[in-house]
Amino acid sequence: MGKRTVIPFGPQHPVLPEPIHLDLVLEDEVVVEAIPRIGYIHRGLEKLVEKKDYQQYTYVAERICGICSFMHGMGYCMAIESIMEVKIPERAEFLRTIWAELSRLHSHLLWLGLLADAFGFESLFMQSWKLREQVLDIFEETTGGRVIFSVCDIGGVRKDISADTLKKIAGIMDSMEKELKEISEVFINDSSVKSRTKGVGVLSKQAAFDLGAVGPMARASGIEMDMRTQGYAAYGKLNFKPVVEKKGDCYARTSVRINEMFQSMDLIKQCIAIIPEGDIKVKVTGNPNGEYFTRVEQPRGEVVYYAKANGSKYLDRLRVRTPTFANVPALLETLKGCALADVPILILTIDPCISCTER
Amino acid sequence: MIILIIIGIIILAPLVGGLLTGIDRVITARMQGRQGPPILQPFYDVLKLIQKESIEVNSMHRFYIYISLIFAVFTTVILLSGGDILLAVFALTLGSIFFVLGGYASNSPYSTIGSERELLQIMAYEPMVLLTCVGFYYADKSFFVKDIISASIPSIVYLPGVFIGFVFILTFKLRKSPFDLSMSHHGHQEIVKGITTEYSGRDLAVIEITHWYEVVFALTLVFVFFATKSPISRIVAVVACAAVYFLEIIIDNAFARLKWQQALNAAWIVTGVLGTINLLILSYFR
Amino acid sequence: MGQQTIKMISSNELLAETLHLKNEGYRLVAITCTNKDGMELSYSFDKDYDFINLRFVTDTEEEIMSISIIYPFSFLYENEIKELFGVNIKDISIDFNNSLYKIPVKTPFKTKEGEK
Amino acid sequence: MNFVKKSPWILHYDGSSCNGCDIEVLACLTPLYDVERFGIINTGNPKHADILLITGSVNEQNIPVVKQLYEQMAMPKVVVAVGICATSGGIFAECYNVVGGVDKVLPVDVYVPGCAARPEAIIDGVVKALGILEEKQKFARKKNS
Amino acid sequence: MNAISVLILFPLAAALIIFLTRNDKIRNMIVRICAIITAALTLMVVGLYFKYGISFTFQTEEIIDYIIALIEVLVAIYIIMAGIKNKKYIVSIFAAIQTPLMLWFEFTQKHGIEIETSIIVDKLSIIMVLIIGVVGSLICIYAVGYMKWYHVHHDNYKERKSFFFSILFLFLSAMFGIVLSNNLTWIYFCWELTSLSSFLLIGYTKTKEAKNNSFRALSINLGGGLAFAAAIVFIGINFNTLELSVLIAMKPEAIVLVPVFLLSIAALTKSAQLPFSSWLLGAMVAPTPSSALLHSATMVKAGVYLVIRLAPLLGDSSVGKIVTLVGGVTFLACSLMAISQSDAKKILAYSTLANLGLIVICASVGTQESLWAAILLIIFHSVSKSLLFISVGSIEHQIGSRNVEDMDILMDVSRRLSLYMMIGIAGMFLAPFGMLISKWVAMKAFIDSDNILTVIILAYGSAATLFYWGKWMGKLVSNANAKGIEKHTFRLDEEVPIFIHAVLVVVSCFSFPLISKYALVPYLSELFGNHAMIPIGTSDVNIMLYMLSMLVILPVSFIPIYKMNKRRRVPVYMAGENTGDNKTFYGAAGITRKLELRNWYMDSYFGVKRLTLWSNIITIGILCAGVILLVGGLAG
Amino acid sequence: MSILSMTKTLFKNLQHGPYTVLYPIKKKESFERTRGRIAISIDDCIFCSMCQRRCPTGAIKVDKANSSWSIERLQCIQCNYCSEVCPKKCLTMENQYTSPSFGNVRDEFIKCMNTQSLSE
DSSP states (O other): OOOEEEEEEOSSOTTOSSOOEEEEEEETTEEEEEEEEOOSSOOOGGGGGGTSOTTTHHHHHHTTOSSSHHHHHHHHHHHHHHHHTOOOOHHHHHHHHHHHHHHHHHHHHHHHHHHHHHTTOHHHHHHHHHHHHHHHHHHHHHHSOSSOOOOEETTEESOOOOHHHHHHHHHHHHHHHHHHHHHHHHHHHOHHHHHHHTTSSOOOHHHHHHTTOOHHHHHTTTOOOOGGGGOTTTGGGSOOOOOOOSSOSHHHHHHHHHHHHHHHHHHHHHHHHHOOOSOSBOOOOSOOEEEEEEEEEETTEEEEEEEEEESSSSEEEEEEEOHHHHHHHHHHHHHTTOBGGGHHHHHHHTOOOHHHHHO | OHHHHHHHHHHHHHHHHHHHHHHHHHHHHHHTTOOOOOTTHHHHHHHHHHHSOOEESSSSHHHHHHHHHHHHHHHHHHHHTTOBHHHHHHHHHHHHHHHHHHHHHTTOHHHHHHHHHHHHHHHHHHHHHHHHHHHHHHHHSOSBHHHHTTSSSOHHHHOHHHHHHHHHHHHHHTTOTTSOOSOOSSSOOTTTTGGGGGOOHHHHHHHHHHHHHHHHHHHHHHHHHHOOSSHHHHHHHHHHHHHHHHHHHHHHHTOOOOOHHHHHHHHHHHIIIIIHHHHHHHHHHO | OOOEEEEEOOGGGHHHHHHHHHHHTOEEEEEEEEESSSEEEEEEEEETTEEEEEEEEEOSSSOEEOSTTTSGGGHHHHHHHHHHHOOOEEOOSSOOTTOSSOOSSSSTTTSOTTTO | OOOTTTOOEEEEEEOBOOSHHHHHHHHTTSTTTOGGGGTOEEOOOGGGOSEEEEESBBOTTTHHHHHHHHHTSOSSOEEEEESHHHHHOGGGTTSTTOOBSGGGTSOOOEEEOOTTOOHHHHHHHHHHHHHHHHHHHHHHHHHHO | OHHHHHHHHHHHHHHHHHHHOOOHHHHHHHHHHHHHHHHHHHHHHHHHHTTTOEEEOOTTHHHHHHHHHHHHHHHHHHHHHHHHHTTOHHHHHHHHHHHHHHHHIIIIIOTTOOOSOSEEEOHHHHHHHHIIIIIHHHHHHHHHHHHHHHHHHOTTSOOOHHHHHHHHHHHHHHHHHHHHBOBHHHHHHHHHHHHHHHHHHHGGGOOHHHHHHHHHHHHHHHHHHHHHHHHHHHHHHHHSOOBHHHHHTSOOOHHHHHHHHHHHHHHHHHTTOTTSTHHHHHGGGSOHHHHHIIIIISHHHHHHHHHHHHHHHHTTSHHHHHHHHHHHHHHHHHHHHHHTOOBHHHHHHHHHHHHHHHHHHHHHHOOHHHHHHHHHHHHHHHHHHHHHHHHHHHHHHHHSOOBGGGGGGHHHHOHHHHHHHHHHHHHHHSTTSHHHHHHHHHHHHHHHTTOHHHHHHHHHHHHHHHHHHHHHHHHHHOOOOOOSOOOOOOOHHHHHHHHHHHHHHHHHHHTHHHHIIIIIHHHHHHHHTSOOOOSSOHHHHHHHHHHHHHHHHHHHHHHHHHHHOOOEEOOOOSTTOBOSSSSEEEOGGGOEEEOBOOOOOOHHHHOHHHHHHHHHHHHHHHHHHHHHHHHHHHHO | OOOSTTHHHHHHHHHHOOOOOOTTTSOOOOOTTOOOEEEEOGGGOOOOOHHHHHOTTOOEEEETTTTEEEEETTTOOOOOHHHHHOTTOOEEEESSOOOOBSSOEEEEEETTSOOOOEEO
16 A cells, blocks of 8 residues: 555635646655646637627637736737737827736736735735735726726727826825835745745746746746737837746745736836827727737736637637646646645646636 | 532633634734624634534544543643643643544545644644643642642743743644644635534534633643732733733734644754753753 | 748648757747638747747648647647547647546537538 | 524635636635625635635536535535626626536525626625525524424 | 462473464364463462562572573574574574573582572562463464464465464463563573574564564574673672672672673663664564564563663663663654554554663663653553554454555444554553553653653653554544455454453553552562652542543443434535545546545654664664773773 | 744734725725616617627617617626617616625616616
């Protein structure tokens, strides 16, 4: 008889916000083998392009994932706009950037909270989510939704942000920066937190590349890869550099995300400073015909939208390669040899979005 | 008379324990910037659990936690009626072992892992608990609580190191972060709810009440460190208990949960350093 | 936005081309299948934002070699395409045997709305 | 006294939701909404829970999971469907892998609409569920006596 | 005195008869009867001599000495031959040194040494006789049932049952000899006989492993024997006596400490203390009854018995400190190492080592309280441990494995066996049971004698003890269902001894105040010349008896509750993926997977290899320090 | 090494008091744009069915014959698309969200009569 424990982990499990299943093979508490099973959230929404027209599909795309809802909407709209060769107004580009960065901010704060929760630091979780509520308030004020914004549209955005509100947002960013510093101090310096993240789930630069990791996962391993540098939306007019760390462990990933939050705040302030006046939307008529790959940097990493249209109002094919899908192999790699107590941290460390992954 | 006292202890101890837990929850909530539940919430929880249906996974697993409760009560009675500390500790260990067996008996994955971790925790804190008893004996020449608290000098004067070590392992006993590996009071843990995963209704209420007794047990030991025969010291001791409890709440809220390796290392090293040095010095000057 | 090159190949060149790209230091970004006049498979690669697609058209009969020997993590994409489109991909390093998503409908993307 | 109302414990399961409602359910726990005021604890364990909160629609894979979780809860218990997907399937109702709302497999007691459901709505829903919980408790007692 | 000669000689005769009986059925009957008679004899001797004890010497002592010398020579020749045949020359060398040494002493130096009392029956030896007689005969009966299926399961071993049984009885006789003799040469002779029988029983299966292990056991024990022989020669030449009681009555001067140290070495080897412990672990290849009898309940106790006898000389002396330290290291290291084991017999072996270590500490500290604890430990340990061993033997029969991990189905296979097993384990470490009472007193004794280091060792060791017993118990209570396990009959021959053992474990706990009052306190009072006190207060004893009664009554009182309160039964929580039978779940790729729950072993912390290496180095260091101290003492 | 680095924040919170909005007692004020639920000023409606066609979830039913407009509250995803495409701008998004219910809610509005809601 071996000394190996075999247990199911998920789909319903308190540390998992989303259903995913792992067969964990343990020795004492060391994970020897972790075999995943997904499909609990698979809806088959790519197939919906045949039932919803390309305008309606914007709303479906937004609901691929409730966390980076805006990014999905934007990615989809950009793909269609590229096919239809629509040039959207500059103000819309900036507004999109602001919302996108706010989304990143909220997503990373959410992630920080969940990470804190994963290692049993409840008060830190509460602090992160308390901070996040401020971002959600901005969302609600500017778009009307806390989670799903429904502001991105093919041809621009549906709602404008007034100058007063923009100023207010800049103010909130300043005050948030202070509060974020306070909690990031704990994430970066507290020794009990460090003992749970340092050296956990190390992914070397080579491994990250070989496993096709994207986003903060890759950046924490020293791969400088950030789609925003390609200058879509208003990013070309902004001044920033991708955040890169070398160690490739959970600690590095935490610090990448924390620094990205500060970066996002900075980007938002830059946007507010130079946002031009003007229209927010151009009218889009006709049906798309052609194909295009859009690549957008989501909070979780690079997302690829592939749209193929045939001139009718229904698309031929929409394909979403989400960042979590690309990061799953890296996760499985890091799970091997970790401790059971690290499993939730490692699952979280890729910032999984299973509903994106399975669509 | 003795019987009346014993009955009094049996009834009052969980009330105090429950109230403390309630206060704990409120303070914790406030520290996190939340409103928090009513102070009597733990009692509501337990009463609700008693009213609910109890389901079981097999016929045996509930047996152990009832025994565990009985021994927790037993321990508290021994301690509060001035009995032998060492015997109380042994009885409590017996209770804990039965609790662990309850986890194993369900043969469910997370309970079993919880039991394993609980055993590890017991192994981690047991040396310090024993050394605390030894310390009392060194300081006051007796294992009996009634003798220790009627000494003229409080034991804390002789046992500062042991006291710190004891407060350290109290975190295990009170199931506070960073040492709440086996069963966290917070909802989200990789082993679900550890040993208690399979218990529901009345059985879960029993586990909660057992915990209340344990809280009282733990704080009584803190009390014993400070109490002497003068009444003022008794008040000081109660204040010290409150302070220690508050400290534990802060620690709970300011630490990530550690892994078993770290917990075991920390507990054994603290025991080895603080407990041993304190006792060595004490035995040298004796 | 960077370049978007689409390079048409034939299905039996796939492994050689992929290996070539791998040696050049490209990373596999995605494998996409589109059901239009047969199954159109696009393998997307990226190196420093340089985006290359290998594309060929096949049907559900033809056996396609898995590229999981070159890019091990391609098993997820390939399993998905196999399950949803019914493309016959063989020798996937971790083969879920059409139970990645465990869907009640068999190969839902194989038929198109209205063509049923 | 009926104490079920005073300490409802929740089991949250994510059917196949987009995460929108999930994070709103979690947001209920955080300082701004703090449902622990009502004695609500997110247990994550069916055996301890009184209320099953389901977000997202059900599909072939998670139907047995949902059923099992429901079975493993102790009486009295209620099911609250949170969000449009859980109540009707929502925008994904036409997808091939979506069976529909949760009421296709479990007796849903309270429906919380919204896409995503707002924390306030979720609190309202849980409070409504408490009433049902109390009813069920009374009913069970009557049956026993 | 006749009763005593009968007690020693009867098992010898029984061994001879059994060896010559070839028919299985008849032999089994004879074994049972002889065992019962042995037990009866034991009780009789205890009854006769309990109150006052006696000491006497035989008239025919010289003849006995010659017979002994003759047998010794024969044994030595046998061992030398066996050593040469199997290329284990170290054994031959040891035998070739010590026997001529003893013969030389016997025939040249011994004249003029008068032995006043060669047999002493006091409270301590009565307790030992009781343990040997009762536990030993029960194990002999058990062996009848055990050996029946042993050869059915292991048909590749040659059947030598008559040999096996006769060695068991031979051994009993030798053990009686050790604890009753006062004459050191006699003790030495019996000592060597036990080593020999241990060697023969370990090698019973004649496999390569068994052979190697048996020779290792023999060589280490002969090494100890050599020390013993040297001690005898030293005593005989220097003090002109061969009586143990005379030696003990001396003052702990440097010159006296030399033989004491040598005897302690002999005791440590017999009790398998580190660094001499490897033989006991190897001995686990022997059939379980012999492990129960020799390697836990009795033979290894001979070592600690000797230490207890020597206690007045150890006390504060340097040798005492050395022995305490060795015992302490053994206790701690073996308790920790037991955590990393999964083979039930290995766990029992490590636990035996640890507990022997504890007894050695208690005995060598040498205060009244600690000796009280040491003797109680011997009693409780013998009963509980042999219960555990024979239960494991039967479990192996029932479920076909003695791995602890496989015992999770035991509840299903045999509820009774698992109950016995639980009683045994509880007896080893839980609160109101014997071992813990003794540990408690030991602790108190260490504090009172200012041995703060041993207190700390005890604290850590007990914690580790808790862990491995706890997880084993956990496996026993877990309700995994045993489908497809072929159930075997639980023979009466096996069950009766197990049952009596279990009863003994509980009864001995209830009656320890009596044991203390009537045996220990008088013995210790006499030994220390003052009035000894029972170290535990009456109120505490009462509370403990309450606890014990609760543990007995509570399970019984639960039965009606179970009958009345029926509940809805649901499957265990498996994150929603249970297939419904509590054994399997839907795993990845839709495959049904078996749930497996295993204990922790924490090899990186408690791995045997590393710990053994370090603790061996430390103990060898301690012993070397002892030698240096002694030499220094002699010089100064 | 830094331990207890969270303490500062904890005490700050303790001193500040709870941040909680005591929801059922006190309400958090909603923003002007908050999307709660769709309302119709039925008198302006011309029953063009534009909203029904564009609604991504098919929650809206328009019956020209009976001049009724109805919405399944449990299907509406508050995307605001209907009110954007409405040629008469008679659909508006209210701030107040639909409250939870025990069953399916279908709000039906019939022209010429006052607003009336039926629950099935």
